[in-house]
Amino acid sequence: MKFTRKANAQWKGSGKEGKGTLTTASTILENTQYSFSTRFENGRGTNPEELIGAAHAGCFAMQLSFLLNESNYTADTLDVGATVTFEDGSITQIALNLEGKVPNISVEKFEKIAVKAKEVCPISKLLNTEIVLNTSLV
Template sequence: MKFTRKASAAWEGSGKEGHGNITTGSKILEKTQYSFQTRFEDGEKGTNPEELIGAAHAGCFAMQLSFLLNEAEFTATTLDVDASVIFEDGTITKITLNLEGDVPNIDAEQFQQIAHKAKEVCPISKLLNTEIELKVTLKTA
C-alpha cells in the first residue's frame, strides 16, 4: 500500500514576533495558528510542531498496537496513549509513550511484548531519530 498525505504551513514575520498557520490535507486543521509563544512559552491558543509530532506518534502507535493485538487474536476494549515530547537545546531528545490498555483475556507479559513490538514497527517510531520510551499499564478487571 502506498499513499501520500499533505499538510502546509505559512509563516509571516520574524521567528520570535511572527506567526503562522498549519493546514492539513483533510482540513481537520485549517489555518491553525502557531507562533514562538505557542511553541516555546505556551502562552496563547495555538499548536506547535512538537505536540503535532506527539499526536501523530500516539495515534500511529495505538493503531499499530491494535493490528498486532488482532494478529495475536486479541481485541482491545481501549488503548489510551499519551505522548510526551521533550525538546531540549534545539533537539527533540526523547518521546515517552504512556500506554494504558484494556484488553480482555491477555496477560501482562503478552501485552508488554506486543506493545514493545508495536513501538519498534510503528512507522512514526521508525521515522524519529530520538530515544523512545514506552510505559505500559494493563487494566485488570
C-alpha cells in the same frame, strides 16, 4: 500499500514576533495558528512538537491494535499519551504512556506486543530520538 498525505505551513514575520498557520489536506487543521508563544511559551494554538506527539500516539495505538488482532486479542481501549521533550534545539525523547484494557491477555504478552508495536510503528521508525514505552494493563 502506498499513499501520500499533504500539509502546508505559512509563516509571516520574524521568528519571535511572527505568526504562522498550518493546514492539512483533510482540513482537520485549517489555518491553525502557531507562533513562538505557542511553541516555547503557553500561547493559544499548536506547535510542531505536540503535533508529532499526537501523530506518534495515534500511529502507535493503531499499530498495537493490529498486532493484538494478529494474536487473537481485541482491545476494549488503548489510551496512549505521548510526552515530547524538546531540549537545546532537539527533540531528545518521546515517552509513550500506554494504558490498555484488553480482555484475556497476560501482562507479559501485552508488554511484548506493545514493544513490537513501538518498534514497527511508522512514526517510531521515522523519529531519530529515544522512545520510552511505559505500559499499564487495566
